[in-house]
Amino acid sequence: MQTDFLNDDRNIHPNRLSVDVLIVGSGLAGVLTALALDEHSNRYDVPPPNILLISKGRVTETNSYRAQGGISAALGPNDAPKLHARDTFYAGGKKGLLEAIHALTEKAPSLIRFLETTGIVFDRDRHGNVSLHLEGGHSRRRIVHAGGAETGKKIMQTLIHQVKQRKHTTFWEQALTLKLYAHPARMGALIARLDTPMHDAPSDWRGSAWHESETVPSSPHRPNSSTGSFGQAPSIVQTHPSKSHQIPNGKSLLRPSIWMVSTKVIVLASGGIGGLFPFTTNETLLTGDGFALAAELGTMLSDLDLVQYHPTALLTEERPLILLSEALRGEGARLVTDTGEPFHMTVGDDLAPRHQVTEAIFKTRARGKSVLLDARSIPHFKEHFPALYRILTERGLNPAEDLLPVIPAQHSIMGGIAANLSGETSLPRLFAIGEVACTGVHGINRLASNGLLEAGVMAMQAKDALFPYLQQKDDPKAETIIFVMAQETLSLLTEKEKADLVKPRINWLPDHTLLKIIFQHTAQHLTPLSPSERPIAISSDPPEDNRSSLEEALHTLTSLLAHTPRLSPEWLALKTTVLMLEHRLSRIHRLHPNQSLSCESIDTMHEPLR
Template sequence: MDRIISKTDAVIVGSGLAGLMAALQLSKKMNVIVVTKTSLGAGNSEKAQGGIAAAVSKGDNFFLHMKDTLNAGSKFNNQHSVKALLEQSPLVMNELIRLNVPFDKAENGEFHRTREGAHSLRRIFHAGGDATGSNIMKHLKEAVKHQVKIKEHLLIHDVILQGSKSIGVVGKDKEGKVHEIYAPLTILAAGGCGELYSVTSNSKESTGDGVAIAFRAGARIIDMEFIQFHPTMLLTTGETPCLVSEAVRGEGGILVNQEHEPIMEGIHPQKDLAPRSVVAKAVHDEWQKGNKVFLSINRIPHFTKRFPTIAAACKKNSINPAEGMLPVRPGAHFMMGGVAVNEYGETTIPGLFAIGETACTGMHGANRLASNSLLEGAAMALLLADKLSRPSFNASENQAERLDDIEVEVNLPSRIEIQQMMDQYCGIIKNKEELTKLKDWLADYFDVIRAPASHSFSAEGTIIINMLTAAWMITNACLLRTESRGAHLREDFHKEDDSWSSREIVWQGRQMKPIVKEKEYSYESITG
């Protein structure tokens, strides 16, 4: 098979906020290639509505932001990572403002900030109302085009290894040509895995590619049982097209049932602004009772102007915001687990890094605090770029360990089949019986999950394998953690168990079974 060979100093897999911010910073001192499986900027960052949390305003401070982050995360967070990443808030905001991101301002000329679930103060900066992600990505894409080489519509299959060291990546373009990109620095920024579920706020690109690639390379993966469900996805007669930002509740929205009864009364002191896992469970419970759930927006003035993206989605689906009631339901939203890294994105494999949602710094603990994801992705990009210097050696095809292209005879399930199984057996509330059924179903695909990705598969086939790999890790981890904590909710173990408070579920060395270990948050620096 013909191969197209490229060489560079750093290759970045993914083109969301974390990937493009890292590319922009690294390009100041080295040659960078950005690879994206669809078009530049496609992914979850583009869809981010709420905004970016940053404690940089008068009356707010780093310690309050850290306290809110830890409380939302069920205190399962890596406090070192929380501190290191939140401390980057001023630098992140300065960089985004330097890029001319048009953050919204109040009439007095100061930046307007909103409040979201589990935040004690209004510290969420937004741009274009609920189009923050789109505005940030527009300016990042424009800046990066002039600084780095971009390869679109190239699906990366695997990391290229020399012994235990990463020296690049291999993948296939939409014409079926195999590409090998050799680089001493490989950065995975491929997003999350919300597409495992039929109802999700995520983009179609969010198929667990980053964690699957890292798993096949033998990197350490942790906390995959913690999948966050957002409580308010707009409910329509067809496909659920739009997230209803938590900022709507921050501005006065209230969750009610069809009788207009507030559903969060008596459930949590913060009511509608409780941590996401609490609100999502409350909405789910109402659905289980046979009730409908609505987000009442009657107390929000100028809703259409403040939330133009949501208003447009309502109009598209014949929902009239003027009536004041938006039908909602929960949907898969964010992967707290991922490739185990420190705040600089260093994995357990020399030369391989992970940032953004693909990575797990431990910052989010068991449940992410609203609008901390854009901050984390940007902060990791800045810290990584500051840490890395231009490599003093070149990676080449002569160093690569060649793996035979493995032909595996298997009929892969469709994307819809995977989503149906995950919806039914691994949703917001889980139990041993249903998780075991899902595990047994996934076990039929052992051979493709544990093997290097085969060039004989189509692009969709490779994506399906990545989805199966992420689903396998999530399902097994959910079975092992016999408690409820944060976003991980078990109806057969409905309380937190102190014995699990310092234990993490770890995947490493391509092993198909995870192990339970005491938390390890100090990773040896491998950038040399």
């Protein structure tokens, strides 16, 4: 492997690296795939694959790490996988693929048992059994927690520790995948890794390469119940032109090294799109990069406009917003209005599927009323939800006494790279696992706590589909072609593009000015859908779902994309936004709007799911 590094902004000297597996993403899907491959090798007594596992941000900056709700699995005596499947199907507006749904729910109990063998300790009841909780859309108690509302953190800490101990797995943080390459016998990637410290800001640095992911208001944090229109970006991500040469406390200014990676297979586990929305519960670094990368290779994508809002995010001026887990409502918390009137649901109650509760909250807000979560009836809140209790009290809220102001916020995406439950896509050697994949399970709305479940099941399934590729002999000629393609990409850059590629940064957040433009279009055009494919209004104004408005937005963003450096986080964010808007426009153009819409093309791509 070459070890030469960047010398200056004008001459890029990329490093070369050859591995067996490249995994893009360090959430549950990515980390568990790495562990499963290693375990698979031990079981069959074959050499473990050399794995490069990369994270766009720090290891803690993933949606899996932030997950509160838990993992759903039919473990109770009055429950069964078929009941779990029924709830999943109905929560998804009866648009999901039943075969995929049944396969997922059947494997849920075994996933929990496997995770326990890794050292993860799930919460127990007084009898010593795994404690089961209730969340929106579920007809049975089947949500498994670890550490109350810190399920994701507890799971990821355990798994990340294990994967870092595996000598055949290399873990890179703050590494951005810029471009992918495909050859019948090999895959490749161009990666920029923030790894070279800059002790002083360069004289020409103006601060445009860094952005804080969240503001830190003076304590205590006071909820803002008068937040403006969803069409406007909240004033919560702040840059400071007057202090452009200063680096935020606790941050390091880094220059990226450039890597050309050759690999037998690529696993995209890059997560969702929260960073493209003004109000989100997601990590703001997640801007749908996997969708843009896959699209450039011609990989089949499906339903990229199917966005889910979580109904109960804590209404503050932070970004991302704090999620108030559905587990709170499962334990007795209820939604109320600020005028003391009962919260009204047209269908069901406030433990209905997310899209129904979200629509009801937006309708209430459109009438000029705020919606709050009353958790005062939950006994021993501090003991049952210690992490959430700490978060609330740090913001000046006592859940035993105060009503908690809530607002729906972007939470997940149901569409993605078309894949089966083993992660196989339309392109050989390219796998998609977790939220970046569209398996057909979720329909138009993801059932609570099915996200971590799908990521875990897909990771365990993928190892079998990946293994045949790993047993193939290396093809030196194919590897040379991959490196030549990557080198050619770099050689075609202009001097300005080269300078932009290697400029010092603190992280891989896109430019804030660009994000404000993206926010306007995603909040306006990518609203959640009802089962009839009707956009849900998120303000008093009707949703912008007409063709001319979308076409104008696409023209604006496509023009902007053409003038954005190709190898940059800005290009990836813009490309994904354009793809999502194109999918929404295509939906509007359909002659039969009530036809099944979730990943219909998968049936013709793969063998039946088992």
